[in-house]
Amino acid sequence: MKKKRPTLQTIADQVGATKMTVSRCLRDPETVSEGLRERILSVAEQVGYIPNRAPDLLSRATSHSIGVLVPSLTNQVFADVIVGIEKRTEPAGYHLMLSHYGYSPAVEERSLASVLSYNVDGVILSDHHHTPRTLRMLETAGIPVVEIMDTHHKPLQQAVGYDNVAAAFDMVSEMIRHGRQQIIYLAVRLDERTLQREQGYRQAMEQHGLTPVTLHSSQRSSYSVGAALLEQILNDYPHTDGIFCTNDDVAVGAYFECQRRGINVPGQMAIAGFHGHDVGQAMTPKLASVITPRQAIGEAAAQALLARIQGEAVADHTVDLGYRIETGATL
Amino acid sequence: MKKKRPTLQTIADQVGATKMTVSRCLRDPETVSEGLRERILSVAEQVGYIPNRAPDLLSRATSHSIGVLVPSLTNQVFADVIVGIEKRTEPAGYHLMLSHYGYSPAVEERSLASVLSYNVDGVILSDHHHTPRTLRMLETAGIPVVEIMDTHHKPLQQAVGYDNVAAAFDMVSEMIRHGRQQIIYLAVRLDERTLQREQGYRQAMEQHGLTPVTLHSSQRSSYSVGAALLEQILNDYPHTDGIFCTNDDVAVGAYFECQRRGINVPGQMAIAGFHGHDVGQAMTPKLASVITPRQAIGEAAAQALLARIQGEAVADHTVDLGYRIETGATL
DNA sequence: TAAGCAATTGTTACCGGTAACAGTGCGGTA
DNA sequence: TACCGCACTGTTACCGGTAACAATTGCTTA
Numbered sequence: 001m002k003k004k005r006p007t008l009q010t011i012a013d014q015v016g017a018t019k020m021t022v023s024r025c026l027r028d029p030e031t032v033s034e035g036l037r038e039r040i041l042s043v044a045e046q047v048g049y050i051p052n053r054a055p056d057l058l059s060r061a062t063s064h065s066i067g068v069l070v071p072s073l074t075n076q077v078f079a080d081v082i083v084g085i086e087k088r089t090e091p092a093g094y095h096l097m098l099s100h101y102g103y104s105p106a107v108e109e110r111s112l113a114s115v116l117s118y119n120v121d122g123v124i125l126s127d128h129h130h131t132p133r134t135l136r137m138l139e140t141a142g143i144p145v146v147e148i149m150d151t152h153h154k155p156l157q158q159a160v161g162y163d164n165v166a167a168a169f170d171m172v173s174e175m176i177r178h179g180r181q182q183i184i185y186l187a188v189r190l191d192e193r194t195l196q197r198e199q200g201y202r203q204a205m206e207q208h209g210l211t212p213v214t215l216h217s218s219q220r221s222s223y224s225v226g227a228a229l230l231e232q233i234l235n236d237y238p239h240t241d242g243i244f245c246t247n248d249d250v251a252v253g254a255y256f257e258c259q260r261r262g263i264n265v266p267g268q269m270a271i272a273g274f275h276g277h278d279v280g281q282a283m284t285p286k287l288a289s290v291i292t293p294r295q296a297i298g299e300a301a302a303q304a305l306l307a308r309i310q311g312e313a314v315a316d317h318t319v320d321l322g323y324r325i326e327t328g329a330t331l
Numbered sequence: 332m333k334k335k336r337p338t339l340q341t342i343a344d345q346v347g348a349t350k351m352t353v354s355r356c357l358r359d360p361e362t363v364s365e366g367l368r369e370r371i372l373s374v375a376e377q378v379g380y381i382p383n384r385a386p387d388l389l390s391r392a393t394s395h396s397i398g399v400l401v402p403s404l405t406n407q408v409f410a411d412v413i414v415g416i417e418k419r420t421e422p423a424g425y426h427l428m429l430s431h432y433g434y435s436p437a438v439e440e441r442s443l444a445s446v447l448s449y450n451v452d453g454v455i456l457s458d459h460h461h462t463p464r465t466l467r468m469l470e471t472a473g474i475p476v477v478e479i480m481d482t483h484h485k486p487l488q489q490a491v492g493y494d495n496v497a498a499a500f501d502m503v504s505e506m507i508r509h510g511r512q513q514i515i516y517l518a519v520r521l522d523e524r525t526l527q528r529e530q531g532y533r534q535a536m537e538q539h540g541l542t543p544v545t546l547h548s549s550q551r552s553s554y555s556v557g558a559a560l561l562e563q564i565l566n567d568y569p570h571t572d573g574i575f576c577t578n579d580d581v582a583v584g585a586y587f588e589c590q591r592r593g594i595n596v597p598g599q600m601a602i603a604g605f606h607g608h609d610v611g612q613a614m615t616p617k618l619a620s621v622i623t624p625r626q627a628i629g630e631a632a633a634q635a636l637l638a639r640i641q642g643e644a645v646a647d648h649t650v651d652l653g654y655r656i657e658t659g660a661t662l
Numbered sequence: 663t664a665a666g667c668a669a670t671t672g673t674t675a676c677c678g679g680t681a682a683c684a685g686t687g688c689g690g691t692a
Numbered sequence: 693t694a695c696c697g698c699a700c701t702g703t704t705a706c707c708g709g710t711a712a713c714a715a716t717t718g719c720t721t722a
Contacts, residue, residue, distance in 0.1 A: 004473075005392070005471055005472060005473055006471060007707095007708060007709085008708070008709065009708080017671075017672090018671075018672055018673080019708080019709075019710095020671075020672065020673080020709090020710075021670085021671060021672080023708095023709060023710060024670095024671090024710090027710090031669085031670080032670075032671085033669085033670065033671090036670090036671090047471070048467045048468060048470065048471035049471075050444060050447050050448060050468055050471060050472060051444070051448045051709095052448060052450065052708065052709070053448045053449055053450075053709095054385060054388040054389040054392075054449075054450055054707080054708070054709085055389060055677080055707080055708040055709035055710075056677095056708090056709070056710085057385040057388065057389075057677090058385040058386060058388075058389050058676090058677045058678065058679090058707085058708085058709090059676060059677035059678095059708090059709075059710070059711090060677075060710090061336070061385075061677075061678095063449075065449070073404070073410050073413055073414065074407065074410045074411065074414060076405065076407075079404050079405045079410060080405065082404055083404065083405060086431075095428070095430070095445050095446075095449070096429065096430075097426070097428065098427065098429045099426070099427075100417075113381065113382070114426050115426075116381050117381060117382045117383060117384045118384055118385075118394075118396070118426070118449075119383065119384075119385055136379045137379060137381055139379065140336055140337060140378070140379035140380075140381060141336060141381060142335075142336060222609060222613075223609050223610065223613030223614075224613055227613065249609075252610070252613075253613055256613055256614050256615060259615060260615050278553060278554050278580075279554065279583070279610050282553075282554030282555055282558065282583075282584055282587055283554075283587050284587060284590060284591050338677095338678060338679085339678070339679065340678080348701075348702090349701075349702055349703085350678080350679075350680095351679090351680075351701075351702065351703080352700085352701060352702075354678095354679065354680060355680090355700095355701090358680090362699085362700075363700075363701085364699085364700065364701090367700090367701090382679095383678065383679070384679095385677080385678070385679080386677080386678040386679035386680075386707080387678095387679065387680085387707095388707090389677085389678085389679090389706090389707045389708065389709090390678090390679075390680070390681090390706060390707035390708095391680090391707075392707075392708095
């Protein structure tokens with residue numbers, strides 16, 4: 001009924017050779033006599049032969065693919081990281097198996113199992129908190145692992161990122177230097193990075209004898225959450241003169257709300273975000289933000305992973321790519 | 332040296348059974364006697380057995396994975412589509428093999444070959460223009476294909492999306508209804524959808540006896556491109572009273588530039604975007620935009636693909652999920 | 663002229679699950 | 693007692709490419 005997808009044997013039958021010869025011809029044409037080579041290549045073209053990685057995957061347990069687990073694909077931060085990863089893997093002939101786990105370690109575990117079942121040659125992880133089973137799977141899989149985004153923990157094998165605690169500390173210190181006293185931290189979704197930034201925020205505040213206050217929203221980050229949190233601040237903490245937001249979405253949302261209410265930024269209210277996304281950097285006033293090297297992180301992580309897949313010894317266990325404080329015009 | 336990842340045989344050896352029995356036990360524990368079952372499951376747990384899809388992939392040429400080709404991962408439109416796709420595939424136990432091709436048919440061809448080499452069970456494509464080799468590969472692969480985003484072309488097998496021409500026509504008509512006469516279309520990167528929207532724009536303009544003008548930027552879409560194009564308009568077409576942007580990034584960027592220059596929106600300049608992204612909908616004034624059902628498209632596409640993978644006959648060849656005109660406060 | 667060698671092609675086995683089929687052992691029934 | 697059937701477990705073969713080795717051919721060289 002439905003005709004099968006052509007294999008090497010299909011081609012071999014048509015040219016009167018064995019699949020071994022065809023295999024050789026497609027991989028290294030020089031090793032096959034000219035006449036045969038031409039016939040093989042033309043038949044291959046004609047039947048529309050598509051390479052098949054399955055046997056490779058089975059016999060050598062190598063897939064030429066790497067697994068990438070990110071908490072969210074709609075989060076622009078990770079979209080940028082992925083672009084960076086691909087920039088390195090694509091030229092090397094490696095394919096990405098992407099999975100996202102919605103910030104949940106349990107889902108991460110499932111995603112990892114799924115990715116490993118395809119015999120990926122290496123894995124890039126985006127969080128540092130893993131379930132015991134996740135750790136066990138990584139161990140038995142025996143493949144290189146690189147963790148990204150955070151350099152504050154001891155990595156499983158290797159980490160590439162920046163220091164969230166230090167970045168938050170620096171940004172809040174900068175706000176204080178600009179004369180702000182009542183700075184509130186706006187947190188959404190309690191993932192690791194949000195908590196680390198809070199830690200940096202607290203350190204900076206306490207160092208200057210100021211009282212840290214954190215406002216949470218359990219919702220996922222969005223402009224409207226930023227607006228809602230700002231409203232809450234105006235009601236509950238009317239003396240606030242600055243907000244440090246866990247990301248730019250919240251910061252921009254809060255800024256929009258200030259605009260609507262005629263609150264002068266930065267005159268009455270300083271606003272700082274995190275990651276330096278396009279919106280914040282394109283609007284006027286330009287948003288103060290911590291500029292993180294997302295794409296560079298992806299590139300460095302992929303490069304390190306590929307090196308280890310290819311058996312190179314790797315010296316540095318943690319690569320810190322730093323960050324930059326953009327003071328913009330909202331401090 | 333490096334110990335191998337455990338297989339069914341590893342477990343079988345330890346409990347004194349054959350791998351066949353272990354295989355059965357893991358898939359359907361009821362079919363194995365209680366004592367053996369307990370031992371197998373405990374050993375499997377202890378050695379950290381990870382399922383291996385490679386043999387399946389080889390012997391049944393099925394991978395329980397589907398290929399998804401999108402032009403860009405950083406484009407929020409496709410991020411949303413992917414979320415929709417996964418909403419359906421994840422519960423069905425299918426894994427996504429994502430690839431992006433940067434709006435280039437040649438890269439799409441390479442990406443497709445790569446994805447097909449992993450024996451994906453179906454493919455979701457995001458564009459309608461394919462290279463001849465791409466078409467051939469799809470044919471010889473013999474797997475279900477669903478094309479998304481556009482319903483204006485005849486699909487290879489099946490399409491899910493909305494009508495870009497009609498959407499653009501409706502939005503521009505709405506702008507004209509609001510009294511705009513000198514409306515310019517702002518296009519970036521000449522992909523299919525940009526061109527289709529231009530077509531709808533032209534139709535609306537011509538129907539009202541107005542002269543269509545398109546401004547291109549070859550750069551990839553961004554806020555700053557929107558700002559730059561607005562500047563160009565002010566210089567070259569000073570009587571312009573409205574702009575229809577091929578997406579919200581450009582529209583918001585243009586809005587920011589208006590703000591900077593003290594141009595009243597919509598008083599002096601009406602602005603409309605496309606896709607209804609968060610920024611535009613969160614800011615004040617709310618951006619006029621065509622709200623497209625991205626996530627629903629992903630879901631419907633995945634559902635249709637899975638149905639066909641599972642051998643169901645599919646009646647409708649094109650599913651149009653429509654769009655909504657949000658007039659916002661910038662017309 | 664026979665050994666020797668390079669160039670080319672063929673043969674076999676393997677990777678790890680599982681379908682299909684083949685035992686094996688036990689209890690129940692005629 | 694003999695036969696049947698059920699519950700459980702084992703055996704074999706297969707998927708498609710390729711490493712490792714074997715075989716064949718034709719030509720050169722001592």
